[in-house]
Amino acid sequence: MARVEPVEITEDGLLLRPWRAEDADAVYRACQDPDIQRWTTVPRPYLPEHALGFVTTVSGTAWAEGTGTPFAVCDAETGELLASCGLVAIDRGLDSAEIGYWTAPWARGRGVAVRATRAVARWAFDALKLRRLIWQAEIGNHASRLVALRAGFRVEGELRMAHPAVDGRPEGWIGSLLPAELAAPGEPAPYGPDTLQARRAAVFGRPQPDLFATAGTTELRLRPLEERDLDAIVTTCRDEDTIRWTTVPHPYQREHAEGFLRDIAQAAWARGTGATYAVADADDRYVASIDLRISPGAPLVADVGFMTAPHARGRGYLPAALAALCAWGFTTLGLARIEWRANVGNTASRRAAEKAGFTVEGTLRGGVQHRGERQDVWVGGLLPQDL
Numbered sequence: 001m002a003r004v005e006p007v008e009i010t011e012d013g014l015l016l017r018p019w020r021a022e023d024a025d026a027v028y029r030a031c032q033d034p035d036i037q038r039w040t041t042v043p044r045p046y047l048p049e050h051a052l053g054f055v056t057t058v059s060g061t062a063w064a065e066g067t068g069t070p071f072a073v074c075d076a077e078t079g080e081l082l083a084s085c086g087l088v089a090i091d092r093g094l095d096s097a098e099i100g101y102w103t104a105p106w107a108r109g110r111g112v113a114v115r116a117t118r119a120v121a122r123w124a125f126d127a128l129k130l131r132r133l134i135w136q137a138e139i140g141n142h143a144s145r146l147v148a149l150r151a152g153f154r155v156e157g158e159l160r161m162a163h164p165a166v167d168g169r170p171e172g173w174i175g176s177l178l179p180a181e182l183a184a185p186g187e188p189a190p191y192g193p194d195t196l197q198a199r200r201a202a203v204f205g206r207p208q209p210d211l212f213a214t215a216g217t218t219e220l221r222l223r224p225l226e227e228r229d230l231d232a233i234v235t236t237c238r239d240e241d242t243i244r245w246t247t248v249p250h251p252y253q254r255e256h257a258e259g260f261l262r263d264i265a266q267a268a269w270a271r272g273t274g275a276t277y278a279v280a281d282a283d284d285r286y287v288a289s290i291d292l293r294i295s296p297g298a299p300l301v302a303d304v305g306f307m308t309a310p311h312a313r314g315r316g317y318l319p320a321a322l323a324a325l326c327a328w329g330f331t332t333l334g335l336a337r338i339e340w341r342a343n344v345g346n347t348a349s350r351r352a353a354e355k356a357g358f359t360v361e362g363t364l365r366g367g368v369q370h371r372g373e374r375q376d377v378w379v380g381g382l383l384p385q386d387l
Contacts, residue, residue, distance in 0.1 A: 011119040016071040019055040026081040027051040030104035082107035085116035095131040117151040140270035142205035150189035204272035213324035222277040232286035287312035300336040319355035
């Protein structure tokens with residue numbers, strides 16, 4: 001790799017410059033932040049010697065060898081360190097590079113990472129003549145994804161990670177930016193703070209919240225599914241009615257429940273595509289599962305699915321839990337419509353949906369593939385004013 005000459009960039013209220021030894025204390029403080037340790041590749045625990053090595057040896061070597069261009073992002077007026085941003089994995093054969101960034105805890109909420117990413121991208125395209133920048137982040141890092149979107153990147157899909165975090169998911173998002181897609185300095189960012197994308201990034205970027213409902217005299221808690229619920233899920237999914245009316249695997253094994261927790265429930269929250277809950281009674285025992293899935297082609301629409309443990313049926317738990325989940329979808333996710341479907345004949349599911357406020361709107365002939373055959377399904381809808 002050819003050496004890249006260190007430069008300073010001043011743009012949009014920021015000064016981006018090569019790292020200095022005197023930055024070590026601020027880097028050490030910033031990298032104690034749980035989010036930086038969770039979502040980046042910094043060492044854990046992060047020690048003072050790590051910070052000093054980064055601002056001297058690591059950063060200097062990257063510039064000298066042409067493998068990266070790590071910048072300290074500072075306030076252009078005060079010189080205060082705000083963030084880190086730069087190119088990594090520069091590929092001269094493809095005229096491409098990956099961009100990486102983190103923002104210090106004391107500088108968040110000011111658009112620093114977006115402005116810095118745009119500045120580095122502009123310099124990379126103009127000075128280094130790169131033809132493409134790549135962004136990658138672990139599934140679930142919604143803050144990084146929102147920065148990339150606001151900087152102009154197109155998030156194009158998923159890629160399994162070569163070095164997943166020990167406590168992270170193996171899948172990552174990947175996106176790219178071309179020169180013609182980069183906005184001018186100071187131009188308003190797409191996906192601003194009031195947009196649906198920003199709103200949902202804030203929701204799914206935090207731990208899944210508990211929800212509450214009341215069925216008669218019973219207080220119900222909707223909480224994220226946990227490993228302790230798996231035995232009850234197995235029992236529920238081996239029940240004759242569950243097998244008859246749902247698409248759960250048959251015969252249902254423990255590994256099916258483990259895969260459901262890991263690859264469906266937890267993955268949906270990480271991706272920001274939906275929320276799966278265990279419904280628990282006053283003793284925190286599993287009584288049902290319920291999930292809300294955002295439509296990939298219609299972001300204001302979602303559909304619901306649910307199943308009740310055999311011992312908990314007929315107690316009104318599902319209508320109460322369904323109403324609570326839908327209320328959360330309307331108020332927190334900004335949904336405009338929630339849909340319910342059930343095979344024709346599944347009167348228990350229909351009663352639960354209607355008690356929660358759904359209007360059964362008709363029958364979709366051959367609407368689903370069920371156990372190897374096309375089945376007719378009832379279709380219902382719920383609007384915010386129906387609750």
